[in-house]
Amino acid sequence: MALVPTFATPPGFLGLPLREHGAIAVAGIPLDLGTTNRAGAREGPAAIRRASRMLVDGSHPTTRVDPKGLPLADVGDFALALGDLDASLALIERQAADHAHLVALGGEHGITLPLLRVLARRVGGPLALVHFDAHLDTWPESFGQRFSHGQPFFHALEEGLVDPKRMIQLGIRSPVEPEIMDWTRGRGVTVISAIDAHEAGPAAVAARIREVVGDAPAYLSFDIDALDPAFAPGTGTPEAGGFATWQVQAILRRIGGLDFRGMDVVEVCPPFDVAEVTALAAATVAWEYLCRAG
Template sequence: MAATPTFALPSGFLGLGRGEAGARFTVAGIPFDLGTTNRPGARMAPAAIRAASRMLVDGDNPVTWRDPAALGISDIGDFAIALGDIPASLALIERQAASMGHLVALGGDHTVTLALLRALSRRLGGPLGLVHFDAHVDTWPDNFGQVLAHGSVFFHAVEEGLVDPAGMVQVGIRSPVGRAIHDWGTARGITVITAEEVHLSSPAAVAERIRAVIGARPAYLSFDIDALDPAFAPGTGTPEVGGLATWQAMGILHRLGGLDWRGMDVVEVCPPFDHAELTALAAASVAWAYLSLFD
């Protein structure tokens, strides 16, 4: 148990003070929400997630019996962005991420994932497998005429060869979507596990489907907090009813150890619409569960 009360710990992720890049795992915030198409406010998420994460420092994860805080984590603070400029911000985020090792990114809206995938794919020299939790497929070619936005991230990621669609699985999908948009992804080999399928299945069965899709590929986790039902995560920009319960998401994540993970992000937390830190704590717990997969 922490020697200092959780509320009095430093403001970094898991109560860490400000660190430097070069640790085994680097945590960085990305306070960006220019790509949102509904409610803004995700720029405030990194601070909220960090604050809520102080609830997770009292010991081991009781599922994996690992303490993520003991892994060697450095919270380097927030990436710089180009205020008011989406393309320039993505270029700047990509440059900063390019020098990072194993990055855990706290968004920010989902647009930032495109920059993170560009940096990681180019550093590894090839496409990644992708586990994508979300209410939305995010494969629209544009959002209301804006080519770069949070709903077009994975259209561009597939088109640019950053991810292998045959090694990509989307979990929690349930929002309204044009049939042509849905079929564009499945025609390229993307596996879609809807929220209803998760409800009718089990975390263990969903995790096995994910593992079968990812296989031995280097893999990336992108977790949009609106994969969770608004009852569990009200503070998000584009909520959709019928989503995953927090226990389902955590149960799936806890069963994804042993995959060749290379990085992750948790995005779309919108603190102005949160209540009692429910959404921020859920997001912090997603990153904590991910880090709990490592020895």
């Protein structure tokens, strides 16, 4: 096979051709109807795919896994209902059901709710959840709306899609009403603030994730605003004081072997990105997930 320079990598994620099915399916979900600040996350999947060209030149340096050797397919973008958030969430749920193991490229964080509904049905009960974010996303409503990007985990907990005692949120640091934090912790969710994570270090954070998740089937949801705006300026709701990219990589590399059944990386907003740094960080998170040790 002829080699091509990096800039000529085909446009699929990691240069993959578009196919309808794979044991592990990468799908774009270009939804941003429920964003509350900057719009533009609908451009996220295309930007993440483009930035992923930097990750195709070999195997992971630690796990020695090359995703090209996995049963991996880029299945393109999910269809959405133009201008209709509720109908779009229903369409996402319907299409996600066609894929046993999904790596979703967002899009806003609201896409996680229909993905969790599908996966919880598939495993026959609530999931463990590893959630990186600046925000709790457990508001019962945002600005009078029930299904914006600030609600997915309120609904996931209320619907029994996630086991709160096996749910851990990392990097939390945004302003939040005390009753929202109290409700979340009161359900049994483990919340690790960005400051606490910085002070503890990646090894301790990873150990806490392992302790919370245990051997349960799990889902990884990564909001790119978990990163500090210095490392991810291209997002809709940036918050100062977040993770550096290396810290996230160090954590993800220490949680290989957990029983992850799917993941998403969301809230990349290319109109506010600089030199693709946010899109590359998001692509790297998905790549780290695919390359994790067994």
